[in-house]
Amino acid sequence: MTVVPSDSLKPRKSPRQARSAATVAAIFEATFQVLLSDGIARLTTTRVAQRAGVSVGTMYQYFPHKQALLYAVLDQYLGDVVLAVQAACARYEGASLRDMSDGLCSAYLDAKLRHLPGSRALYVVAAELDTAGLVADVVGRTDQAIARLLATASDAVFDDVETVTFALRSMLVGTVQAVLEKDGSAASLAILRAQLPVMSRAYLVEVSRSRPNTKGMSAG
Known part of the structure; x- marks a missing residue:
């Protein structure tokens, strides 16, 4: 599903050729750089254009304006995070609860930290724009992938997979956001990477039941 932004936030056009895509990628990278060096209040399309080397x-x-640019950058960033989660969920389908939990945590953290420290600035960007539709779409696709993954655990069963999915996703998103907004230092990120999988595993083990072993059982 593609979320259509409000008219005020729509891009004038989307890149359709490799050269245009490269131009937009350079603009997005420049936007991260200007956010870091100047902050959102001083970011202008002129500054971004100069940093990107385009007119x-x-x-x-x-x-058409700063808000449309920031919305597009946020849209791509969140889209990349969703794709990473979906790929991890597909990769660990049918795995043990521990492996799928660790794999999901690792994929989510890698995606969130890929643009660090620029990604920290996007929390401010999100608060400045009308992103309700975008966030709802991201949450929906993420929850769908996680719920489908958890339902395939080789050694565990969940009585209410939707509630578990909601709680797990909220824990991942909230914990990472709290660390990035408050600090984001190398030491904090190392603790986050070590402890987030532990938190995830502990929660999933607590709310699951062992999957019955049906091997060797007769059909009757």
């Missing part, structure tokens, strides 16, 4: 006219071909 302001080229910038306006895609993004």
